[in-house]
Amino acid sequence: AQSVSQHNHHVILSEAASLELGCNYSYGGTVNLFWYVQYPGQHLQLLLKYFSGDPLVKGIKGFEAEFIKSKFSFNLRKPSVQWSDTAEYFCAVNGGENTDKLIFGTGTRLQVFP
């Protein structure tokens, strides 16, 4: 069965620091990959997605992610975080036998201090 691992459960950064959140998945076939963000008290919003093509994906708010097939990874990056990036970040995958449902990681809580 597919699974998604997010190894960083809680990350604390100061403003302007660089961010990288890890995401690994367990399916070897064709997959779609997503990063969602959930700001405090709000619903999930899509940050970026990878379906095919260029493995370096640009998303909203200055976020990007790189799909590395050989490592089954889709890490999220931002060169300089802001206080407003404080939120929970979820990596998700679908594909193969799970084409119609998203499999989510457990999430990474990011706190950015001014």
Next chain:
Amino acid sequence: NAGVMQNPRHLVRRRGQEARLRCSPMKGHSHVYWYRQLPEEGLKFMVYLQKENIIDESGMPKERFSAEFPKEGPSILRIQQVVRGDSAAYFCASSLTTGISYEQYFGPGTRLTVT
């Protein structure tokens, strides 16, 4: 947000009561997904429906939970005889189509508290 509506936003039920959660997908979307988010956990898939059909309910608990998406009206997730362990945030998502290159849009969620 992409326009998925959920109501109520907050729901409090006593143990043994029924909870009904509603989801109106984005205009033109005929695919609905329900996910549950337990405290300190990620979202877990529950069920995938198209109009009048349950396509995949592999994530639904075997008892007390049911879902429907009628020809007219919102999708309903129904939990009978709620227990404290049902306390969670329930998110609905919709998509225009299915297949390898679609995107799901999420609603604001319903936070269910069982007392």
